[in-house]
Amino acid sequence: MKMLRFLFLLAVSGLLAACVGPQLRGTGDLGLIIERASGQVTLINTSSRQPYARIDGLGDLSHASVVYSRDARYAYVFGRDGGLSKIDLLEARIVKRIIQSGNAIGGSISQDGRIVVAQNYTPGGIKAFDAETLELLSEVPAEYAPGKFSKVVGLADAPGNKFAYALFDGGEIWVSDFSNPRQPTTQRFPAGSQPYDGLITPDGRHFLAGLFGEDGIAMLDLWQPEKGARKILENYGRGEQKLPVFKMPHLRGWSVAQGKAYLPAIGRHEVLVVDVATWQEVGRIAVRGQPVFVMARPDGRQVWVNFAFPDYAKVDVIDTLSGKITQELAPGKGILHMEFTPRGEQVWLSARDDNKVVIYNTGNFAQVGEIAVNSPSGIFFTHRAGRIGF
Amino acid sequence: MALAEPTATRQKELVRMVRQDCGSCHGMTLQGGLGPALLPAALKDKPAEGLAATIYYGRPGTPMPPWQQFLSEAEAAWIVDKLISEFPQ
Known part of the structure; x- marks a missing residue:
């Protein structure tokens, strides 16, 4: 595996300063961008707004996602082809890479930072790895009926070294407890038809699974799991003809803002607003398409x-104060993903078909930067390391 | 199958659409994801007409949407023809 370094690498202080010996450096303003078509990632610095290295040899990165070690030094990249790669952001190299399944969709890291869990489509289920060595610790096959395995979606870390996730084919929410990482125990909850993704609220209390096969979202209170999953936003379409969905929305805890959750409708060009104290719908906001990412600053x-x-x-x-759309932007072609800087003064957006990442000032909506990246998709900054559900 | 081939420019657009947009569910390398794999081995027992109809009309009850706003039936048939042999990069 070879690493291509940019010529201006040496201009970035503190990193890989080969000529002057290693300098100490934190990782709080670093991150990486997935280059989905070429199996590469570009490592970036949100202070300089520049890339500082590129790493290749990561396999099929379409729909790849990333979680960070709790020290925010290592990125775990989950590839579509089942690859799991551990990248050192400071040394800009792959530390370890394994192929852990045939077809994966993402992963998560435990509350204590010691277990990395991958969620898989084929074979359906989750697998737990030692975060240090990527040694396989255990697995939970998503066998929801004898001989029937489900694709797993929406995997999220929960307090107590638990992981919550949903079974697309099985229509259930499962919660696996990895207190003993080699012998997880799992609870199952009926959820509804075709959960397509899930999220855990930033306090780690509620797990939500968006449903594709019916209107509504299944919600499980992890503080009171004995009450089971219940539906919220039921029948928001009221039997109306659904619009076609050409890409599934993505849910994560970033949807919660100011005591409300902002959630994508399915088959409707709307963002649904729910009060997270009562879980009642409190509004709908018409938008210009099928929402995919609905992310709060x-x-x-x-x-x-x-x-x-x-x-x-x-x-x-x-x-969110007025509940109205205040900006209609056109940042580029094929906007696949967005990521806010830790305190939100900038947002980075990947424009896949323009082969660039554009950077906006979220205060005045001016573009303040641009990075050439080959077919960019996900953007992941290290502040995810300290957040539940990222 | 006697197909009116799309123009070279249109073929490039269709290939890109399949890899990039269909790829969000079926995988950019067409090995499957939330949607099934679209590689020749996975499609070999399925009639081509049915596959083209799935692209054009969608499959109710599944997440597969109809793509008829964006392509013609002949173009859907061309895509199927390429999928069951070898899909261009």
Whole structure:
């Protein structure tokens, strides 16, 4: 595996300073961008707004996702082809890489940082690895009926070294407890038809699974699991003809802002607003396409929304105080993902078909930077290391 | 199958659409994801007409949407023809 370093690498202080010996450096302003078509990642610095290294040899990175070690030095990259790669952001190299399944969709890291869990489509289930060595510790096959295995979606870390996730084919939410990492125990909860993704609220209390096969979202209170999963936002479509969904929305804990959850509707060009104290719908906001990512700025004042094909050149910004769209942006072609800097003064957006990442100032919506990246998709900054559900 | 081949430019657009947009569920390398694999081995027992209809009309009850706003039936048939042999990069 070879690593291509950019020529201006040496201009970035503190990293790989080969000529002057290693310098100490933190990772709080670092991150990485997935280059989905070429199996590469670009490592970036959000202070300089520049890339500082590129790493290749990571396999099929379409739909790849990343979690960070609790010291925010290592990135775990989950590839579509089942590859799990551990990358050192400071040394800009792959520390370890394994192929852990045939077809994966993402992963998560435990509360104590010691277990990395991958969620798999084929064979359906989750697998737990030692975060240090990537040694396989245990697995939980998603066998929801004898001989029937489900694709796993929505995997999220929960307090107590638990992981919550949903079974697309099985229609259930499962919670696996890895207190003993080699012998996990699992609880099952009926959820509804075709859960497509899930999220855990930032306090680690509620797990939500968005449903594709019916209107509504299944919600499990992890503080009171004995009450089971219940439906919220039931029948929000009220039997109306659904619009086609050309890409499934993505759910994560970033949807929660100012005591409300902002969630993508399925088959409707709307963001649904739910009060997280009562779990009642309190509003709907019309947007310019099928929402994919509905992400709150870290302070919760704004919610940024991107869209599925064919509306993925647009981004809408909701002002959470007024509940209205205040910006209709056109940042580039094929906007696949967004990531806020730790305190939200900037947002980085990947424009896949323009082969660039654009950087916006979230205060005045001016573009403040741009990085050339080959077919970028996910953008992941290290502040995810300290957040539940990321 | 006697197909009116799409123009070279259109073929490139269709290939890109399959890899990038269909790829969000079926995988960019078409090995499957939330949607099934679209590689020749996975499709070999399925009639081509049915596959083309799935692309054009979608499959109710599954997440597969209809793509008829974006391509013609002949173009859907061309995509199937390429999928069951070898899909261009």
